[in-house]
Amino acid sequence: MKVKVLIAFGLVLIAACGQGGGGEPVSGTIEVTGQDYEFVGVPELVAPGAEFTFTNASTAEVHEMIVIGIPADETRTLEELLELPEEETADFPFQGVLVALPGEDGANPEGPGSSITISEPGRYAVVCFIPQGADPAVVEEAMAGGGEGPPDMGGGTPHAFLGMAAEFTVEG
Numbered sequence: 001m002k003v004k005v006l007i008a009f010g011l012v013l014i015a016a017c018g019q020g021g022g023g024e025p026v027s028g029t030i031e032v033t034g035q036d037y038e039f040v041g042v043p044e045l046v047a048p049g050a051e052f053t054f055t056n057a058s059t060a061e062v063h064e065m066i067v068i069g070i071p072a073d074e075t076r077t078l079e080e081l082l083e084l085p086e087e088e089t090a091d092f093p094f095q096g097v098l099v100a101l102p103g104e105d106g107a108n109p110e111g112p113g114s115s116i117t118i119s120e121p122g123r124y125a126v127v128c129f130i131p132q133g134a135d136p137a138v139v140e141e142a143m144a145g146g147g148e149g150p151p152d153m154g155g156g157t158p159h160a161f162l163g164m165a166a167e168f169t170v171e172g
């Protein structure tokens, strides 16, 4: 009986450490994985200057990791913010995006670099707005600089509304 309780307690501790929820902010390189449809490996607390990389573990879907700052005076939850009309969050500061084709590592579609570094303390949202069922070939062509204007990714539900949204806090 006593042993069982100890094992259960140990498992709770391990789970807490894995989440970065043990009170210590995670520093250095943070490897985030995108899958259908969630982000894996986003810690609760992050140290200033941590660098995020992104890998897509899906075999079919394109995923992206967009990091957006949440203003300091904002008290609503991430779920509430996602429900707002686009114009109400349009001035939230964009921090970077990494787009990853199925099975590949994420890259900045707008230039060099394959990581996002966050320095300022505060709350941050991590979201993927790729529509469900988007054709990887279309995204690949757009990333290579082909095509005119934004790529046609179809009218699927953006992954953020299927669960691909997470939040972390940078502790100053």
Ligand SMILES: [Cu+2]
Pocket (backbone or CB within 6 Å): 034, 061, 062, 063, 064, 128, 129, 130, 159, 164
């Ligand atoms: Cu996605």
